[in-house]
Amino acid sequence: DNPDEAEGFEFLQTYDKRASQECYLSVLSNWAYATNLTEENKQNLLERSLVYAEFQKEAWKNATSFAWKQFKNPSTRRLFKFLSILGTAALPTEKLKELNEISASMEDTYSTSKICPYSLQVVITDESENLDDDKSSSEEENCTLSLEPDITRILKKSQNYDELAYVWKAWRDSSGKKIRKRYERFVELSNDAARLNGFADMGEMWRESYESDTFLEDLENLWKQLLPLYENLHAYVRRKLISKYGNDKIRPDGPIPAHLLGNMWAQDWAGVQEFTEPYPGKPSLDVTPQMVEQNMTALDMFNISEEFFSSLGLKEMPPPFWEHSVIEKPTDREIVCHASAWDFCNGKDYRIKQCTDITMQDLITVHHEMGHIEYYLQYADQPSLFREGANPGFHEAVGDVLALSVSTPKHLKAISLLNEIADDPEGDINYLYSIALDKISFLPFGYLMDLWRWGIFSGNTSVEEMNTKWWELRLKYQGVCPPVKRTEEDFDPGAKYHIPGNTPYIRYFVSFVIQFQFHKALCEAAGHEGPLYKCDIYQSKEAGKLLSQVLQLGSSKPWTEAMKIMTGGKTNKMDAAPIIEYFDPLIQWLKEQNKNYTLGWTSNDPTICP
Ligand SMILES: O=C(CCC(O)(O)[C@H](Cc1ccccc1)NC(=O)c1ccccc1)N[C@@H](Cc1ccccc1)C(=O)O
Ligand SMILES: [Zn+2]
Numbered sequence: 001d002n003p004d005e006a007e008g009f010e011f012l013q014t015y016d017k018r019a020s021q022e023c024y025l026s027v028l029s030n031w032a033y034a035t036n037l038t039e040e041n042k043q044n045l046l047e048r049s050l051v052y053a054e055f056q057k058e059a060w061k062n063a064t065s066f067a068w069k070q071f072k073n074p075s076t077r078r079l080f081k082f083l084s085i086l087g088t089a090a091l092p093t094e095k096l097k098e099l100n101e102i103s104a105s106m107e108d109t110y111s112t113s114k115i116c117p118y119s120l121q122v123v124i125t126d127e128s129e130n131l132d133d134d135k136s137s138s139e140e141e142n143c144t145l146s147l148e149p150d151i152t153r154i155l156k157k158s159q160n161y162d163e164l165a166y167v168w169k170a171w172r173d174s175s176g177k178k179i180r181k182r183y184e185r186f187v188e189l190s191n192d193a194a195r196l197n198g199f200a201d202m203g204e205m206w207r208e209s210y211e212s213d214t215f216l217e218d219l220e221n222l223w224k225q226l227l228p229l230y231e232n233l234h235a236y237v238r239r240k241l242i243s244k245y246g247n248d249k250i251r252p253d254g255p256i257p258a259h260l261l262g263n264m265w266a267q268d269w270a271g272v273q274e275f276t277e278p279y280p281g282k283p284s285l286d287v288t289p290q291m292v293e294q295n296m297t298a299l300d301m302f303n304i305s306e307e308f309f310s311s312l313g314l315k316e317m318p319p320p321f322w323e324h325s326v327i328e329k330p331t332d333r334e335i336v337c338h339a340s341a342w343d344f345c346n347g348k349d350y351r352i353k354q355c356t357d358i359t360m361q362d363l364i365t366v367h368h369e370m371g372h373i374e375y376y377l378q379y380a381d382q383p384s385l386f387r388e389g390a391n392p393g394f395h396e397a398v399g400d401v402l403a404l405s406v407s408t409p410k411h412l413k414a415i416s417l418l419n420e421i422a423d424d425p426e427g428d429i430n431y432l433y434s435i436a437l438d439k440i441s442f443l444p445f446g447y448l449m450d451l452w453r454w455g456i457f458s459g460n461t462s463v464e465e466m467n468t469k470w471w472e473l474r475l476k477y478q479g480v481c482p483p484v485k486r487t488e489e490d491f492d493p494g495a496k497y498h499i500p501g502n503t504p505y506i507r508y509f510v511s512f513v514i515q516f517q518f519h520k521a522l523c524e525a526a527g528h529e530g531p532l533y534k535c536d537i538y539q540s541k542e543a544g545k546l547l548s549q550v551l552q553l554g555s556s557k558p559w560t561e562a563m564k565i566m567t568g569g570k571t572n573k574m575d576a577a578p579i580i581e582y583f584d585p586l587i588q589w590l591k592e593q594n595k596n597y598t599l600g601w602t603s604n605d606p607t608i609c610p
Contacts, residue, residue, distance in 0.1 A: 005076065008066045012079055012383070015059055019384045023345035026052040031342060033104070035326050035353060037111060037334040042104050049100050053089035060086040075556065082385045082555075085208070090196035091189065099189040106179045106186070106500035111336040113178075115151065115170035116143035118163045147171065147264070148329065148337040149357040156262050156271040161245055165483040168259035176494030183494060184463045186502070187456055194457070203454035206504045210391050211558050218574060219447065219506070222513055223477075225576040226443050229583060231599045232590040233440050234479050237261075237269060239597060240276035250609075253598040255481040257609045258474070265496050266480045267445040269437040270361060278433055278589065279426040285409065285434045287417040288359045294416075298327045298356035301363050304415060305370045308402055312537065312544030315377040317370070320349045329355035338497040339365055341372030343387065347380050364403045364438075371399020379554030390550070390559035393510025393574075398551065400515045401522065405536040407435060414538070432533055432586035439512055440583065444477035446509030451477075452493060453505070467492055471606040479601040481609035514563070516579035521566050522547060532582045 029048035033041040060083065068080030088099060145151055154167050190202040199205040207215055234256065241260055242250045250256060262271010273286060291301075302317075302325075310316050329337060337355035344350065352369045356362050375398050379387050389395030405411055409431060412418035421427065452473050455461035461469045467486055470493050474480055486492060493499045520532055526540035537543040550566045560572035580587075603610050 004067055005071045005073065008068060008071060008080065009073075009076055011062060011066070012076065015063075015083070016384050018055065019059070020345045020347075022052055022055045023384065024349075027342060027344050031344075031351070031353075034336040034340070035330075037108050037336070042108070045104060046097065046100050050093065050097065053093075053096055056086060056089040059083060060089070078556070079383060079385050085197055085205075087197065087205075088190070088193040091193050095189055095192060099186065099193070102182045102186050102189070103502060106182055106494075106502075107336060109178050110175050110494075110497060110500040111338070112334050113147065113171070113175040114143055115145050115167065115174055117145055118154075118166045146337070147175075148355045151264065152357070155259075155264055159244070159275070161249060161260070161483075164259040165257075168264070169484050171264060172490060172492055172495045176491040176496075176499075177489070179494045179500055180466075180491035183491065183499070184466075187463070190502075191457060201457040201459070203450070203457035206450075206506075207454075209504075210393075210510075212560075219509070222509075222574060222576050223443070223447055225580065226440075226513075229436075229440050229580065229587055230443055232587060232594055233436055234601070235594045235597055235599045236590050237272060237276055238601075241272070244275060253600075253602060254610050255475055255479045255601045255603050257483045258478075258480040259483045261441070261480070265445060266478060267442055269441040270434070273434050273437055278429045278593075279422075282422040282427055282430050283418065283420050285412075285418075285431060286360050287363075287412055288361075290417050290419075291358050291360065291363070296358055298354075298358070301356060301358075301366045302327060302352075302370070304363070305366045305402075305406075308367070308406060308538060309370065309374055311539040312402075312547065313541045314374055314544050314548060317373060318348060318350065318377075321351060321373065324349065325351045326353045327356050338501065339369050341369045341376070343376040345384065345387075350376050364400075364407070367403040367406060368396075368399035371395075371397075371402065374398055375551050378548055378551035382552075382554040382556055386554040386556040388555040390553060390555055390557070390562040391510065392504065392507035393514055394550075394559060394562065396507050396511035397515040397518055398547075400511060401518045401547075402537075404435075404515065404519050405538055408534065408536045410534070411536045411538055428533070429586060429589050432583060435533070436583055436586055439579070442512055443509065444479075446505065446512055448473040448477040449493075449496070449498065449505035453499070464488065468607065475601075475603055475606040481603060482607065483609055486607045510574060513574050513576055513579060516582050517563070517571075517575055518547075518566055520578040520581070521568065521570075524568075531585070532578070533585075 026048055029041075029045045033045040063080055063083040066080065068077060068084070071077045071080065088096060091099060145154075151167055151171055155164065158164055158167075187202075194200070194202040194205040197205060199208070212218065238250060238252070238256050241256060242252060245260065256266075258266045260272075261269045263269065270286075274284070306317050326335065329335070335355070336353070339352070339354040342351045342353065350373050352373065354362075354365065354369060356366065372395060375389060375395055376387070409418055409421040409423075409427070413421055422430065452461070452470055455469060456463070456466060465488070467488050467490050471482060471486055482492070497503070498505050519535065522537050522540075522543040523532060523535035525546045526535070526537045526543040528535040528537070546566065550562050553562055564572045
């Protein structure tokens, strides 16, 4: 047949080998910087990134010299299709250098941001009377609170309205506000790169990963189906917060002040479980106290997670994982604490970097990160261009699916993290409520993050109104408001890792929908009977086999085919029915609780709580 195709196939073999070597060197320098934020490591990373870009440009030139669209073999065609998108390496060297420099420096600003303790804040205002400034400088030394674990713990534990408002504002002043100018330039350079790849803007280039020309309307349809769940949870939690903080702080038909929900971005509301749960007095579902009491270590948490994966017959972590991973925050250097899972492209070296705190929330995150590693291991034999998730949402869903089983009271009891279970309808409602505070509360945030970013990349949102637009979306979708006035001097999106980290976010919204499709499919494969929320796939080799079949594909097939395999042919789409089925008993209960109250929220100024 077509000689070009045989030559093209040869080219891909040599490319694959070189790509894995270049990728290893690039990931290693990225790892060195992320785990030790020094100027030297930043310079090494920037140099290595330019070398990697040259290699990609060379490969792209060769690949696009083939008439690959006429190739007969679908896999060969797909490999060339992926190679034909060069990415930011398409930028002229000077612009690429500037883009990488801005990117590394925004990541550094975010990851090393510190704030002063609230108590100190009170003292400083008292100090302002006398101009004894040497004292204030000594106070500066105590301004060492970082996001993980310090500020995260305060937001979970404190129930002091003013302390929470102080911490909420101080974090934004020290992270987002500081990178606004750099982000504006970053957007320009990103769009230059996107246009050089034939896309209208970087948002369009990001959406390419979903290989669907109905992606935006599919997302909007999912949100329309999920909004009633969110509105009912929001109305119930708002009522509970009003009784706690007073109706002078929160209007019964207004948005919820964003700093009261136990999380810096109000993206999960697990922090309010204790004082809002439907049936108080039942055994707590937050096993953090037991973990601390048992002197559990980060390593124990990783072993618990790995054991769940191997109980399904999935792959265990290889030796380099245990040797090179960084699973605790170092005390002698600055690192990027935001968790991540790394593939060093050589089929052997895989690592997690996580500033693990001994909490249930972090046990769930360990499963999330290990899910990424499992996916890496499952598709390790694919060509390098297919060593990706079927779509980015698939990659985010793997660990979360297993965590849905781990979180069940039955499983927590089985691993001695829960002493007794309230195995009755009220206990079930409490359980569903605790999962809803993680999963349902997240949905609008998971959606709006890239609605905002796509708006910036496309120019629909001008750089002069970035923060105003952010709070309009935060009001419209999440029904939250800022406790202190926000202006265009601020840059609140920049206070969330994925903005300075330039990590797309719609993948998490997709994941939170499809992980329940996966859970339902794996529970059926495991022979589970009864309500979906009671399913625990632990030790089911059948469930493990089905999951492995899907994960081994990597991105070698469009994600719609992977979805068809997972659901046994039922669907090839994202489907909200399983998440709605999972939470149904809770939704009925919440509707009953809310029947004499207002659902939804209004406010005439998104930039300050009414
Ligand atoms: O950001 C994360 C977890 C980090 C990660 O595992 O998704 C990480 C983010 C990251 C870090 C550096 C560079 C790129 C992305 N993603 C990965 O490690 C990753 C991404 C793609 C493939 C393989 C691994 N979760 C999100 C959303 C989320 C997910 C699940 C539960 C709660 C919240 C958040 O915290 O807002
Ligand atoms: Zn992830």
